[in-house]
Amino acid sequence: MSATSADTRPGRTTDPALRGPVARPGSRLLHRMVWLRLSLLLSAPLAWMLLVYVVALAALLITSLWSVDSLTSEIDRSWTFDNFRTLVDNEVYRTVTLRTLGVAVAVTVIDVAIALPIAFYMAKVATPRVRRMLVVAVLTPLWASYLVKVFSWRVVLSEGGLADWTGFGSPGYGLTAVVITQAYIWLPYVILPIFASLERVPDSLLEAAGDLGAPSGLVLRSIVLPLLVPGIVAGAIFSFSLTMGDYITVNIVGGANQMLGNLVYINAGAANNLPLAAAIAMIPIVVMLVLLTAIRRTGALDNL
Amino acid sequence: MKNTFRKGRVAAACLTLLSVSALSACGGGDDDKKVEAVEKIGKTEGKVSILAWPGYVEDGSNDPEVDWVTPFEKETGCEVTSKSYGTSDEAFNLAKSGEYDVIAASGDLSLRLVASKEAQAINTDLVPNYENVYDFLKNTEWNTVDGKNYGVPHGYGANLLMFNKKNFAEPPTSWGAVFDKAQLEKNKGKVTAYDSPIYIADAALYLMKTQPELKIENPYALDQKQLDASVALLKEQRKYVGEYWSDYLKEIQAFETGDSVVGTTWQVIKNNIKNPDVDVTLPTEGATAWNDTWMLSSQAKNPNCAYKWMDYILSPEANAQATEYFGEAPNSPEACEQTTDPKHCETFHAGDQEYAEQLWFWRTPVKECLDGRTDVECTDYAQWTEAWTEIKG
Numbered sequence: 001m002s003a004t005s006a007d008t009r010p011g012r013t014t015d016p017a018l019r020g021p022v023a024r025p026g027s028r029l030l031h032r033m034v035w036l037r038l039s040l041l042l043s044a045p046l047a048w049m050l051l052v053y054v055v056a057l058a059a060l061l062i063t064s065l066w067s068v069d070s071l072t073s074e075i076d077r078s079w080t081f082d083n084f085r086t087l088v089d090n091e092v093y094r095t096v097t098l099r100t101l102g103v104a105v106a107v108t109v110i111d112v113a114i115a116l117p118i119a120f121y122m123a124k125v126a127t128p129r130v131r132r133m134l135v136v137a138v139l140t141p142l143w144a145s146y147l148v149k150v151f152s153w154r155v156v157l158s159e160g161g162l163a164d165w166t167g168f169g170s171p172g173y174g175l176t177a178v179v180i181t182q183a184y185i186w187l188p189y190v191i192l193p194i195f196a197s198l199e200r201v202p203d204s205l206l207e208a209a210g211d212l213g214a215p216s217g218l219v220l221r222s223i224v225l226p227l228l229v230p231g232i233v234a235g236a237i238f239s240f241s242l243t244m245g246d247y248i249t250v251n252i253v254g255g256a257n258q259m260l261g262n263l264v265y266i267n268a269g270a271a272n273n274l275p276l277a278a279a280i281a282m283i284p285i286v287v288m289l290v291l292l293t294a295i296r297r298t299g300a301l302d303n304l
Numbered sequence: 305m306k307n308t309f310r311k312g313r314v315a316a317a318c319l320t321l322l323s324v325s326a327l328s329a330c331g332g333g334d335d336d337k338k339v340e341a342v343e344k345i346g347k348t349e350g351k352v353s354i355l356a357w358p359g360y361v362e363d364g365s366n367d368p369e370v371d372w373v374t375p376f377e378k379e380t381g382c383e384v385t386s387k388s389y390g391t392s393d394e395a396f397n398l399a400k401s402g403e404y405d406v407i408a409a410s411g412d413l414s415l416r417l418v419a420s421k422e423a424q425a426i427n428t429d430l431v432p433n434y435e436n437v438y439d440f441l442k443n444t445e446w447n448t449v450d451g452k453n454y455g456v457p458h459g460y461g462a463n464l465l466m467f468n469k470k471n472f473a474e475p476p477t478s479w480g481a482v483f484d485k486a487q488l489e490k491n492k493g494k495v496t497a498y499d500s501p502i503y504i505a506d507a508a509l510y511l512m513k514t515q516p517e518l519k520i521e522n523p524y525a526l527d528q529k530q531l532d533a534s535v536a537l538l539k540e541q542r543k544y545v546g547e548y549w550s551d552y553l554k555e556i557q558a559f560e561t562g563d564s565v566v567g568t569t570w571q572v573i574k575n576n577i578k579n580p581d582v583d584v585t586l587p588t589e590g591a592t593a594w595n596d597t598w599m600l601s602s603q604a605k606n607p608n609c610a611y612k613w614m615d616y617i618l619s620p621e622a623n624a625q626a627t628e629y630f631g632e633a634p635n636s637p638e639a640c641e642q643t644t645d646p647k648h649c650e651t652f653h654a655g656d657q658e659y660a661e662q663l664w665f666w667r668t669p670v671k672e673c674l675d676g677r678t679d680v681e682c683t684d685y686a687q688w689t690e691a692w693t694e695i696k697g
Contacts, residue, residue: 068686092694154554158561172493173547173563252554255547258696271501271689272393 057285064278075274083279093263097283100259103179104243110183111190111239112232119191119231120224123198124206135195138188146185150252153181157253173255181253182243189242190235197231198224233300240291244284260284337602341425341452345608352609354386355398356408357596359630360458361386372625376616382609391500392668402603405610408458410594411446412502412666417599418449424600425452430611433618436636440657446665447597455597456614459623461632461652462593462663463498463506464584466559466569479510479587481566483537488544496558496567497541499548501685501692502666505592506568507534507541509664513589522675523592524667531683531691538695548696571652572631590662596632627652 030037064083067076087093122134141149156162156170157177163170171177201224209219247261260283267277295301354361363384364371373384387404389395392413399407399422409417417423428434434442434456441457448454467476471491481487482495497503508523511533520530546564549555552573558564560579574584598614600607616622618635624642627634633654634640640649653659667674673682683691 086690090694092697095697154557158557159563160561251551256542256545256696258693263693266501266689266693271686272396273686273689 060278060281060285063275064282066275068273068275083276086276087279087283093280093283096258096260096263099175099257100244100261100284101287103175103182103259104240106179107182107186107243108190108236108240110179111187112194112236114183114187115190115194115235116228116232119194119198122191122195123201124203138191138195141185142188147248149185150181150249153177153184154253173253175254175257177253177255178250178257178259181249182246183239185249186239186242189238193234193238194228194231197228197234201227229300233295237292237295241284241288244287337421338604339421339424339602341427342430342607342611343427345430345611348380348382348608348612349606350381350609351383351385352406352606352613353404354384354406354408354613355395355404356386356388356406357410357630358388358390360388360408360596360626362626362629370625370629372617372622376613376622380609380612380616382606382612384613392666399601402601404601405604405606406613407599407601408596409455409599410596410666412668414446414455414597414599415449416668418454422602423454424602424604424607425454426456426600426614428453428456431456431615431618433615433620433636436620436638437618438636438655438657440660441595441635444595444665446595446667455599456618457635458596458598458617459627459630459632459635460593460595460660460663460665461571462586462591462659463568464571464574464591465587466567466574466582466584468559468562468565468579469581469583471565475583475585476566477585477588479506479589480514481587482568483507483510483541485540488541491565492544493546494563494565495541495544495546496555496564497538497545497548498568499550501688502592503568504531504534504538504688504691504695505664505666505669507537509592510589511537521677522673523664524669525673525675525677525682526669527673527677527680527682531687535691535695539697542695542697570631575631575651586659586662590664593663593665595663595665624648 030040063075065079065081067078067080067082068074069076118134118138122131122138126134154173157173157180159170159172161170171180205223206219209223214222245261247259247265250257250259250262260280263280264277267273267280271277292301361373361384362370363373363386373386377383387398389398392410395407395409395413396416398404399417400420407413407417407423414423437457441460443453444457447457465476465479465481467481469475471494472481476487478484482497488495498506504526505523508520508526508530511518511530512520512523515533518530518533520526526534547554547558549558549564549567552570555564555567555569555573556576559569559573559577559582562579569584571584574582598617600610600614604610617626620636620638620642623634623636623639624644627639628643628645628648631652633652634643634649637655640654643649645651649655669683669685669688671681671684673680
């Protein structure tokens with residue numbers, strides 16, 4: 001680390017006075033100027049962030065203000081709010097937005113309801129051995145391809161499929177099938193953050209509450225849940241945003257329904273109308289921004 | 305320790321430089337586009353780049369048994385690189401990049417390529433196997449513009465009506481099975497339809513035959529009133545649709561399990577369904593269809609190898625292999641003799657001109673009416689897409 005350690009290396013000890021100024025003016029400059037050192041260090045990751053996130057979002061916004069010339073299918077780069085006007089005027093976009101929001105909320109509620117007891121068992125009840133096995137069991141589905149899982153659900157929910165055998169009957173392809181499939185697929189993303197935040201709840205708190213005579217329901221409500229909020233919020237953000245953007249599941253098990261992602265896909269792919277696709281893509285982004293701002297206000301993000 | 309630090313700093317600086325240069329490196333000019341046909345084939349370039357539907361350019365990497373590219377490479381010394389696409393619109397954007405010498409295009413793509421000067425006229429004299437091709441496939445409105453050939457035919461197939469015999473007292477013979485309310489009622493929730501704006505043409509074709517007062521002459525040339533009528537019909541149909549399909553594996557599964565019992569299909573799908581109750585028919589109204597053309601890019605860097613490929617893929621042996629693998633009608637009687645399944649051409653009605661005349665091959669709807677009307681403006685594909693979004697709701 002120090003200058004002497006470098007100088008003691010063979011072949012480098014000839015004449016420090018001569019070598020110094022020639023070999024390392026850069027080092028000395030950077031050593032003196034903390035600001036320069038820091039900016040050089042951070043510029044690459046920052047540039048990357050800027051390119052991948054900020055520039056992409058800005059490009060999306062700008063594109064949504066353009067239009068497409070129907071004859072040449074070239075993009076017309078003059079400013080217009082036509083795309084957003086279409087979104088507002090046309091009833092179908094409202095219906096699809098509400099449908100997408102409904103599915104996302106349903107998936108999130110179901111996932112949180114399933115994840116809470118599983119995570120609690122994993123973190124507080126199970127022996128370390130069982131806990132390790134459960135963590136592996138929760139993570140394993142993430143190794144399987146998303147498409148394989150969705151197609152499996154398609155087979156399960158089909159006529160005469162596994163769901164029919166159980167006696168409950170299959171809901172058939174439609175929104176219910178989408179909610180079931182998405183809830184299954186995003187479940188690990190909800191269990192893990194809740195599990196992580198449960199692990200941080202000290203056992204001593206639970207024991208103290210028990211010693212003071214609190215029934216288990218009260219312990220859960222007044223001690224565990226408040227400490228869990230950040231984990232639940234993190235998991236809910238995952239499942240909500242992932243469902244908002246999905247378009248493959250609804251294509252495979254959603255019957256004749258479409259969600260926002262499908263509208264983006266058909267406009268970007270089939271219609272070659274990138275500006276309208278960009279405008280539609282702004283809807284989930286705006287929804288997520290509003291949601292995150294609201295959550296931030298409650299302070300739930302502070303402890304993430 | 306010191307060295308690592310220094311390396312890290314250098315790497316960071318390099319990354320910064322890289323990202324900046326990546327930003328500024330955008331752009332680049334248009335190459336000269338050559339749209340005129342060549343007089344003769346020159347020396348081959350040793351390579352050719354092909355853009356095609358999946359299953360059109362098989363070199364054995366998907367299935368060692370399925371390979372008609374390697375013989376071509378050995379024969380001509382042109383090394384093939386290929387890319388497959390999923391929709392005509394995707395292909396249009398890829399073709400514009402100029403990376404591809406040869407493009408296999410359906411009728412809803414070929415004219416867009418010609419109009420945007422992405423296609424080069426073809427000198428069919430330089431494609432000896434063109435001679436064998438069925439006459440009714442030559443000089444058609446989707447491969448010839450102003451008397452100039454812009455491509456050579458590959459093969460064709462129809463969008464047929466598929467149904468489960470168990471759900472029909474008598475086999476249906478009309479598209480009314482998926483458009484007529486009384487017939488739809490019996491199969492509510494089990495009707496399927498192709499998931500693309502181009503499916504509007506199927507409704508227009510049905511209206512063309514059942515509601516003459518709408519005066520539809522060509523299902524791809526609809527004025528606003530005719531489009532509205534087609535959309536209304538499809539919105540009615542939507543109430544009975546169980547699901548729309550664009551992935552053909554999805555449709556195979558739905559018909560095998562019985563989740564879908566009636567709807568539009570391709571012959572290749574029917575051939576893959578093991579359920580013996582499922583059958584297909586070409587309804588009396590005719591059908592929409594696809595007809596593919598090998599085109600030469602106006603930006604082709606390897607035109608000579610491209611010509612060699614077009615001739616090769618038109619040869620009876622290669623055409624038989626490719627069309628049989630995909631499940632469509634070959635383009636020549638000679639190819640029909642080369643298929644491994646002797647009944648292949650019968651199944652796909654190859655060369656059956658009467659059959660082909662009932663088919664409305666996919667076209668891209670444009671503002672300028674395709675049926676020649678000049679007193680009205682027709683609806684274009686962007687409007688169809690918007691309408692399709694509304695139909696699905």
